[in-house]
Amino acid sequence: MQFREHEGLTLIVTEDEAKAAGLVGTFRCRMITLDVHSSLEAVGFLAAITAKLAAAGMGVNPVSAFYHDHLFVPAERAEEALAILRKLAAESGGLAQRPST
Numbered sequence: 001m002q003f004r005e006h007e008g009l010t011l012i013v014t015e016d017e018a019k020a021a022g023l024v025g026t027f028r029c030r031m032i033t034l035d036v037h038s039s040l041e042a043v044g045f046l047a048a049i050t051a052k053l054a055a056a057g058m059g060v061n062p063v064s065a066f067y068h069d070h071l072f073v074p075a076e077r078a079e080e081a082l083a084i085l086r087k088l089a090a091e092s093g094g095l096a097q098r099p100s101t
Contacts, residue, residue: 001063012063012072029061030078032071032085038064045069052088053081 001012011023018025038045046062046069053060053073058081061072073081 027061027072028075029072030075030081032073032078032081034069034071034085036069037067038069049085049088052084056080056084058084 001010003010011018013021013023015025015028034049036045046064049069049071050060050062053071058073058077060081063070063072071081
């Protein structure tokens with residue numbers, strides 16, 4: 001993913017891609033893809049999810065694509081994030097997720 005802002009360019013790439021391009025990363029993270037097909041017009045869906053991660057003191061960078069939402073969480077806390085999301089899914093009766101590297 002790339003996003004251009006007035007201050008500069010933000011890229012979400014793999015570590016290998018960053019190294020190959022001579023780039024230094026600033027937020028080493030893992031991507032967790034939510035298996036729920038959420039509408040781009042849904043209200044409060046990501047807020048409920050990110051609030052659970054925030055309650056654990058975890059920052060998250062959410063990216064919404066057309067079919068799924070993707071959460072970028074600190075790499076060293078990815079398993080903890082998955083555990084929180086799995087608990088939330090069990091409590092709410094659905095929200096499945098899959099981790100990516």
